[in-house]
Amino acid sequence: MAVVLGPNRYGKAETRVVRVTRDGGAHRVKDVNVSVALSGDMEDVHLTGDNAAVLPTDSQKNTVFAFAKKHGIAAIEDFGLLLARHFVDSQPTISHARVEIHEYGWERITGGHSFVRSGGEVRTAVVHGDGEGGGESVVSGLRDLVVLNSTGSEFHGFVEDEYTTLAPTGDRILATAVTAQWRHRGTDTRWDDSYRAAREALLMAFAETHSLSLQQTLFQMGRRVLEARAELCEVRLSMPNKHHFLVDLEPFGMDNDNEVYFAADRPYGLIEGTVRADDAPPAPAAWN
Template sequence: MSIVLGPNRYGKAENRIVRIYRDTPRHEIHDISVSTALHGDFADAHLVGDQLQVLPTDTQKQTAYSFAKEKGLLSIESYGLDLATHFVDHIDSVAGSRVEIEEFAWERVVVDGTEHDHTWVRRGQEVRTAAISVEGTGDTQQIWVVGGLKDLILLKSTGSEFAGFMQDPYTLLQPTNDRVMATSLTAGWRFTDHTDVDWEAAYAGIAAILKTQFAVVHSLALQQTLYKMGEAVLEAYPNIAEIRLSAPNKHHFLYDLSPFGVENNNEVYHAADRPYGLIQATVMHDDASDAGPAWDSYTGLV
């Protein structure tokens, strides 16, 4: 029995890049963490320590920073496409590349009722994400783009049930027709095409649909809510093949105030951080194209 080298790749992880646009007195800011990974003809580096075909991870980092100016950073998807295709098209030993990006949101400080032109505060909402995979060159080149978000914390105080579930001798949970439902949503959506896409409008629209569906769907289970969220996104965006969702159930348990002679009519809860139920689902068109490496290492999603 022989020992061989299996699949491998390497890159530079979590490069923190801040791009400020100063073209007008009203500045714009884009704050990202970008990770690159390359695979290809790197067997000699592993087997005999020969680095001739290896583009240093430091070079990948420098390219990521320079592209923030050269190519621009108005949308993380377009920036990621530029970066990923560069490595495949210009480095002979690279057969495929993957770029994963997180964008951190900032909002303007308001002074005397007016947004300030060059001062921001970090917004504690969701983190926008993107993952771009590029395989091959020329006419056979294949590209996959996954947009997404994580850490979208949602809570509704009513309009959620959980009843009629299976029970066995170990079941203690009581059915309820009125509960708090909360989650920290991770979602990713795979585009069928990467050309002529308004990335900013798509992100804003999809995020709005996810939030709206969470609010308006009378939920019989978190599973049902996730499906309705995904279904609404696919109906609104024909250029999305599938959406994957991961939602921890952030349990809120009614706190027993009876020892103090106090009634608790669904008003005071204990917010438990763990353990938690974790619900994950993929909603897709039945004729969705092959996902290829689109979801490779995309954490938190089924």
């Protein structure tokens, strides 16, 4: 039996960078977490320990910091493309770079330099690049976007077997923490505008869909994003069902007309799916 090296990559994970842009008395803050993974001609380092092809992960970390100073950080998609192109084009042994960036939002409180962390969700971007003349792909998204409908959700008509105890319902709380990724058709995009519009489409679809299942809501959310944004071709969604159960108040002589719930954090249903345009170009092998 022959033993061979399979696909591999290496890099510096979770370089946390806070970039302050000082424009007179009004400051702007960009708070990001950058993970780099590089692949290419890496056979010797695995098989013989020869490091001649290896750009140290510490150098990758330093590059992130240096680029934050030199170029600033505008849209995280642009920063990811900048880094991916640099690593592939500057290193002859590197043929592919994957850059994943999470952004933590801050809003100005008052004055020019006081901020509060905004919202609970995290903006994300994953950039893949093969260097000058090669292919590039950008996947934007978010995670931990927590949403809740206090009515307008049903769940019935499901399979029942000898282990089923869940009662059908025509009125329930529907809550989830959305993780969404949307694939761009190209790299010529106004990233911030696209992100805001995609996020708004997700929220509006969740709010306006009378839900018979979380699966149905997932599809409508992905559909709304694609219909709203021509630059996008595919949406992937992961949505845990954050269960809310009515509390039995009868022992206390009280009715509970869908007013008091117990919010259970686990176990939970996990609904995942992909919604794509019928003319979507093939997804890159390294979508993730």
